[in-house]
Amino acid sequence: MGQSRTLQVAASLGAILAWIVIWAWLTRPGGPVPTLYFPAPDDVWAKFVRMWQRPYIGSTLPNHILASLYIVLTGWGLAALVGIPLGIAMAWWKRLKWIVFPTFQLIRPVPPLAWIPLTILWLGIGDSARISVVFIAALVPWLMNSMLAVYSIDRLLLDAAKTLGANDHQILTRVVCRTALPTLVAAARMALGSAWSTLVAAEILAATAGLGYVAVNASQLLDTDVLLVAMFMIGILGIGMTGLIGLTQNWLAPWSVLGARRD
Amino acid sequence: MIEKRLERMGVMTDRGKATAYGIVSLSLLLILWICATSLFQWIEPRVLPSPAQVIKQFAWILTEPFSGLRLPGHILSSLERWGWGVLTAGFIGIPVGVFFAWNPWFKTFVNPVFELIHFIPPFAYIPLAVLWFGASTATQAMVVFVAAFPSIVINSQLGVAQVEKIYIDAARVFGAGQLRTLWRVVLPAAAPSIYTGLRIAISNGWMALVGAELVVGKVGLGFMIAQGQENASVATIFVGIITIGCLGVLIDTLVQRSERFVLPWRKVAS
Numbered sequence: 001m002g003q004s005r006t007l008q009v010a011a012s013l014g015a016i017l018a019w020i021v022i023w024a025w026l027t028r029p030g031g032p033v034p035t036l037y038f039p040a041p042d043d044v045w046a047k048f049v050r051m052w053q054r055p056y057i058g059s060t061l062p063n064h065i066l067a068s069l070y071i072v073l074t075g076w077g078l079a080a081l082v083g084i085p086l087g088i089a090m091a092w093w094k095r096l097k098w099i100v101f102p103t104f105q106l107i108r109p110v111p112p113l114a115w116i117p118l119t120i121l122w123l124g125i126g127d128s129a130r131i132s133v134v135f136i137a138a139l140v141p142w143l144m145n146s147m148l149a150v151y152s153i154d155r156l157l158l159d160a161a162k163t164l165g166a167n168d169h170q171i172l173t174r175v176v177c178r179t180a181l182p183t184l185v186a187a188a189r190m191a192l193g194s195a196w197s198t199l200v201a202a203e204i205l206a207a208t209a210g211l212g213y214v215a216v217n218a219s220q221l222l223d224t225d226v227l228l229v230a231m232f233m234i235g236i237l238g239i240g241m242t243g244l245i246g247l248t249q250n251w252l253a254p255w256s257v258l259g260a261r262r263d
Numbered sequence: 264m265i266e267k268r269l270e271r272m273g274v275m276t277d278r279g280k281a282t283a284y285g286i287v288s289l290s291l292l293l294i295l296w297i298c299a300t301s302l303f304q305w306i307e308p309r310v311l312p313s314p315a316q317v318i319k320q321f322a323w324i325l326t327e328p329f330s331g332l333r334l335p336g337h338i339l340s341s342l343e344r345w346g347w348g349v350l351t352a353g354f355i356g357i358p359v360g361v362f363f364a365w366n367p368w369f370k371t372f373v374n375p376v377f378e379l380i381h382f383i384p385p386f387a388y389i390p391l392a393v394l395w396f397g398a399s400t401a402t403q404a405m406v407v408f409v410a411a412f413p414s415i416v417i418n419s420q421l422g423v424a425q426v427e428k429i430y431i432d433a434a435r436v437f438g439a440g441q442l443r444t445l446w447r448v449v450l451p452a453a454a455p456s457i458y459t460g461l462r463i464a465i466s467n468g469w470m471a472l473v474g475a476e477l478v479v480g481k482v483g484l485g486f487m488i489a490q491g492q493e494n495a496s497v498a499t500i501f502v503g504i505i506t507i508g509c510l511g512v513l514i515d516t517l518v519q520r521s522e523r524f525v526l527p528w529r530k531v532a533s
Contacts, residue, residue: 008371015375019376037394095284098281099285099287100288101285107508109508110511112470113386113474114508117500118492118497118500197387201386204386204390205478212387215390216389218390222394231387234384235382238382239382
């Protein structure tokens with residue numbers, strides 16, 4: 001078992017190396033792909049190192065990253081503050097769901113990005129426009145999965161709590177909110193993924209800093225190497241953040257991780 | 264017995280109540296909107312147009328060209344780009360997914376490129392697509408492709424991997440070769456999962472298309488919204504948003520309904 005896993009990892013690393021070699025060969029000086037369309041790997045690396053130290057269109061790479069993270073985490077966090085309680089409440093009190101859900105269903109099919117022009121008109125091109133678009137993008141997964149989390153609770157647990165004399169309030173705080181935790185972690189991941197990809201588009205449209213802003217400027221200035229640095233950073237940060245959320249499941253809801261490992 | 268019947272009745276009345284509550288809450292929202300705009304003008308029409316203004320704008324875009332095209336024209340060009348992107352993603356994605364599951368070495372080799380497409384959000388490809396293709400249909404189609412491709416590959420792979428080994432063994436016992444097994448046994452068995460992948464791809468592609476059109480292009484629904492922003496015409500943006508939302512729902516419903524005709528054997532299996 002262990003040996004085949006090592007082999008697998010080795011093969012994957014080999015494949016990545018092979019692709020980098022193919023990439024370098026294709027973009028070599030006088031190669032088939034002009035660097036205007038796709039830069040060579042060493043150029044991208046050099047640019048990455050350079051951008052880390054010297055500012056590109058106003059800020060260094062770490063500052064652009066921080067600008068993006070600030071917007072995405074604010075929008076995502078605000079969406080959680082609204083989405084989790086509202087989702088749980090909607091699943092718990094039927095009437096609330098009947099009142100709120102139709103409106104929610106009405107705006108759900110609209111891609112979050114379609115709100116960007118509206119938010120720009122209403123709020124200008126400042127942070128608040130981007131935060132609100134990210135908020136909309138993250139709210140849908142937060143709310144839907146919070147509702148789902150409550151619905152998927154084992155009826156037996158609720159009945160057991162009721163039999164043991166728990167009142168409605170106690171069941172909600174002691175049973176529902178806790179058993180829902182693993183699903184909420186999944187919700188957090190989905191919401192963050194949605195928020196992150198929407199943020200990139202929002203930054204392309206209206207921003208003065210951030211990775212999407214770097215990407216769109218690089219594209220206009222034909223700096224393909226900068227563009228690739230921005231794209232890689234966007235990808236890596238996305239993986240990193242969702243990975244971190246996955247790790248939090250370990251200490252937030254350790255029982256669910258154990259259950260997952262068993263099968 | 265009685266409890267069960269009561270519960271069933273309860274569900275019945277619940278549904279009726281839910282509809283009633285929904286109708287009331289939506290009408291209240293509409294009344295609030297009308298009050299805020301045309302009736303008492305709490306909010307300037309520049310910021311929030313009245314429902315009547317939105318309907319007027321809708322009729323206007325339907326009959327008069329807006330930035331060169333009428334509304335159906337914008338819809339058609341959006342659908343065209345989206346169609347190209349999703350079709351290409353399907354034509355490349357299904358074979359890639361199937362071979363991912365069929366041949367582990369192929370997967371090991373191609374996976375790094377796939378992960379790159381998978382983990383970088385589709386919108387991050389917009390600047391690159393603009394650089395490569397300029398303001399052409401291919402730009403938007405590429406963004407749609409990037410958005411649609413991963414779910415097709417993942418679900419096709421899943422579908423093939425979940426095919427019962429006994430089917431494949433049986434086919435082999437009956438003397439079918441690799442290709443014949445793949446075509447006659449594995450693909451039909453994996454089809455429901457592949458179909459699910461396509462469905463996700465279709466709606467992801469639609470979302471991505473709007474983003475791509477907002478950034479680049481001279482026609483399309485996303486462009487229409489962006490134009491609305493330029494002209495500070497919130498009514499135009501509303502018309503665009505409503506059209507995009509309705510089309511999204513329509514497409515999803517059509518795909519859902521079509522499943523019965525495309526995969527008639529699925530019902531039997533489940």
